[in-house]
Amino acid sequence: MxxxxxxxxxxxxxxxxxxxxxxxxxxxxxxxxxxxxxxxxxxxxxxxxxxxxxxxxxxxxxxxxxxxxxxxxxxxxxxxxxxxxxxxxxxxxxxxxxxxxxxxxxxxxxxxxxxxxxxxxxxxxxESREVLLAKLAGAMKGSLTKAVYLFAAPLSQAVRTVDALRAKVEAESPATEAAPAAEAATDVAEGGDES
Incomplete structure (x- = not known):
């Protein structure tokens, strides 16, 4: 050579x-x-x-x-x-x-x-590059799903609390309205006896 x-x-x-x-x-x-x-x-x-x-x-x-x-x-x-x-x-x-x-x-x-x-x-x-990338993508997707759940959890809990309070207020409201009406009926009935 x-x-x-x-x-x-x-x-x-x-x-x-x-x-x-x-x-x-x-x-x-x-x-x-x-x-x-x-x-x-x-x-x-x-x-x-x-x-x-x-x-x-x-x-x-x-x-x-x-x-x-x-x-x-x-x-x-x-x-x-x-x-x-x-x-x-x-x-x-x-x-x-x-x-x-x-x-x-x-x-x-x-x-x-x-x-x-x-x-x-x-x-x-x-494992091959494609398999490792697929596993990484799956792990990232799982992490993102957890993050969305964690961020949404307080919001959904707050919504459930507000709904529970609203239901409680609505449950108490008819009783409160019925009480003044019953008192008015009692006043009228008592007033009618006096005259």
């Missing part, structure tokens, strides 16, 4: 590392071409999987400011450059590694922060 080809390859890998939201470093020793094709197809929607040269990748990572791959670039290496959902890409890699133990997830980087193999597995265990 000529010096200009090396420089171009380093620049290409560095650009992919910068443009990707995440990258996962793997070792694929012992996997067949067919298995690598299956892996590429399984994560195609979320990432591109490329076999890379260790020395070029080391220089490209340094150029991109990524320290997560230091000491990890040994053996046959490939990188999953994640441009889609990092959780789904991590799930695809984890599931493929379970079915094909020769694929070893070594390290990764997510939004510039280094990830260990265990952290990538934990990332894969998360």
């Amino acid at each position: 000529s010096k200009s080809d090396r420089t171009a390859a380093i620049a290409e890998i560095a650009d992919k590392l910068r443009e990707s939201g995440a990258a996962v470093l793997t070792e694929y020793r012992g996997l067949t071409v067919k298995q690598l094709s299956q892996l590429r197809n399984s994560i195609r929607e979320h990432a591109t999987y490329a076999v890379v040269k260790n020395t070029l990748t080391e220089k490209a990572a340094a150029e991109a400011g990524i320290t997560a791959f230091e000491g990890q670039l040994q053996g046959p290496t490939a990188i999953a450059f994640v441009t889609g959902d990092p959780v789904e890409a991590a799930k695809g890699l984890r599931d493929f590694a379970k079915a094909n133990p020769l694929l070893v997830i070594k390290a990764g980087v997510l939004d510039g922060k280094p990830l260990t193999a265990e952290e990538i597995t934990k990332l894969a265990d998360l």
Whole structure:
């Protein structure tokens, strides 16, 4: 490989590392071409999987400011450059590694922060972005419903109290009106006897 080809390859890998939201470093020793094709197809929607040269990748990572791959670039290496959902890409890699133990997830980087193999597995265990957003929306809707109830409760209690007072006043009003009428009838009856 000529010096200009090396420089171009380093620049290409560095650009992919910068443009990707995440990258996962793997070792694929012992996997067949067919298995690598299956892996590429399984994560195609979320990432591109490329076999890379260790020395070029080391220089490209340094150029991109990524320290997560230091000491990890040994053996046959490939990188999953994640441009889609990092959780789904991590799930695809984890599931493929379970079915094909020769694929070893070594390290990764997510939004510039280094990830260990265990952290990538934990990332894969998360639910997808859409599910998490749906759960958040449901929780917010529940909180809003509670808030509306809490704000409406004093108002409805006040309305019930006013209605109870009104009913009490109305219940007492006919008795109060009937009493003066009965007194007037009594006065008339008493006055009629005196004359």
